[in-house]
Amino acid sequence: MNILNLNRGASFKVKRVTLPRETGKRLADMGFTSGTEGVIVRSALLGDPIQIKILGYNISIRKSEAAGIIVEIPPEEKNPPRGEDI
């Protein structure tokens, strides 16, 4: 499951990032490492880019990169809050 499968407002836990070296490492540097939790805040008009909150700060990434962030739903939130599709 990647970030694009989640709804707006959903929490996630990063499993791994499968992106080309440079972007993958950059995201890892910015906190997208396995086990880190985040929330999908919103998306811009036309669904792209996406705003994510992770480690207490907000970051904007494009759908194409978001698709490479493999996540799972954290155990305490098996019922993700219902929101619109992002």
Next chain:
Amino acid sequence: MSTKRTISIGLAGNPNTGKTTLFNAITGLHQKTGNYPGVTVEKKEGRRIYSGVEFIVYDLPGTYSLTAYSMDEIVTRDFILEDKPDVIIDTLDSTNPERNLYLCLQFQELGIPVIGALNITDQAEKMGIYIDENRLSGLLGIPMIKTVGANGSGIEKLLDAVIQIVDSRKTPRRSIFYGNEMETEVSKLISVIESDQIFSKKYPPRWLAIKLLEKDINANQKISAHKENCAIIKQTRESIDFIESHFGADSEVVVSEQRYAYIHGAAAESVRKNTGGNINLSERADIILLNRIIGLPIFLFILWSIFNLTFKLGEYPMGWLESFFTTLASFLSGYLQDGLLKSFVIDGIIGGVGGVFSFVPLIIILFLCISILEDTGYMARAAFIMDKFLHIFGLHGQSFLPMMVGFGCSVPAIMAARTLKNPIDRIITIIVIPFMSCGAKLPVYILLAGAFFPQNSANMVMLIYLIGVTMALLSAILLRKTILKGDPAPFVMELPPYRMPTLRGILWHVTDKTGCYIKKAGTILLAASILIWAMVSFPKPPEDIVNEISKTEIRIVDNVAQAEKELSYSIAGKLGRLIEPAVKPLGFNWKTGIAAITGLAAKEAVVSTLGVLYKVGNEENEESASLREALKNDGGFSPLVAFVLMLFTLIVPPCLAALSTIKAELGWKWLGFTTIYLLTLGWIVCFAVYQIGKLSWPGI
């Protein structure tokens, strides 16, 4: 006094953590700050004497990691690796300790003494984030000092800590523990590196070992540049293979993960978060400002408001200044005798520079609005909203920030493009920045729109701005599809929390920019006006011709025509005739042609040159209102010509200052390309508009 000690300090840290704010507080300088990542793009130096020590402080561009990606980050990395400051002050944003510590630990690994400045403490505590700095400092082995850059609190403690760490000559001993498996590989690599005399002296072995496991390009280049590198390369490959098979992930990612794991551990013991899960003010504002549906209309409305505020509000003080200069001119002309001196003062100086000075109020309002956008944090939001749209044209959100800065002035905008990682993205952005009408073009638009489109002047100016933006987008996609192929780099950008702009920050920014404008008017434009005046005034036609003109023609033709005739003898007149073939197809007579061309030096020069050219010798208009009137009454001008002149000012190469910045950033080749591209495009567009306009509406 004893001989003075000096200590060099590198101010580094993540983007937008207040490095420049701290730098200004320490040194008393006024470098530019702003609430979005990537404001500082080059190293700046400042000094401060404190406790008998001279501190040389370097403000550096922000970076998330020491693995540099973009030009501005390379500046920081090279400075720290090559110039080795005595101490690094790592500025940390206390609202977000984890991500900020990630870089801090890399500095520690480098073996240079590090001090952490826990900055933006005020905001963190408001948000309910409390850091126990003694605890954190004990855990990491890095001194941590709480600071608030905005009011300078904590600065002296910070400098005391710097002196202390230098005196104790302690290089950091501790560093991250990467977990048993990785540490074994790191030790193996270290022992191979240490057996190489040259390398172990040049770079800290542990740091180099970890960089190799991170597959850092720069570290790898260092290794391959070295001859006896077999053992190191072999061990690196073995270690990477082991790590990747053991962890099932790329080794560079494993390194990041272990670092974050270590940080999460330290933060759990020293950071107390009491955010209570409720949404803070900044996030509430974003619910509206970044709303999918109304976010874009809000952004457009903000731009439209800035524009109208500048134009409508600025009109009043501009009018006062204009009438002040007219009064001054008529007052002086009463005292001065007819002749050269009078013409020099009234036509050359007041006519030229006075016109440009009248626009100061507009410039103040424009820069006020831009700096409010920059300081609140809205700029980054606008980039978020516009990213998808820009992507269609081969640009991206990160190009947007420099382009917005370009509405103020192209020079900082071109430099701001350094934050773009991908060189192609950067070149395209720089080439299209001149299409964003800068503050110096505004006076030209307003003068011409005011004179020839009095009913719709604001709309007319807005139209020119929009044409500029459209041309920027079309040029971007044209370049992307032809000579600068390749996909734009991914767009990954931090959205900083909104901040209340400080009055001091805004005022400083506005006075700085306005000061530049006034200074330019008082120096370059004054000189240019005087030069143009001299070119217009000399040489005078020979005596017998003057007599002949006045004898035969004075009764038949008005004295405007007489002045024209006299002008044609001057240097400007001759030069004008020389360039006439090139500008005539655009509808310009030789005077307008000269004005348009002086705009290449500085855009405001179009106004000052028109001021000199259309006033000199024009006895009748001398006491009449403004340049606006003079232009309106001139046969060589029409609404169509005025529109074409605005287009010409918009498109043809920017001022000399911007061109030399392009040269500095991209080199001669791209400077040449940009100049030729803009000149050709400008000429063709103006030609087409004039010719089509003339055929379609012969009346105007």
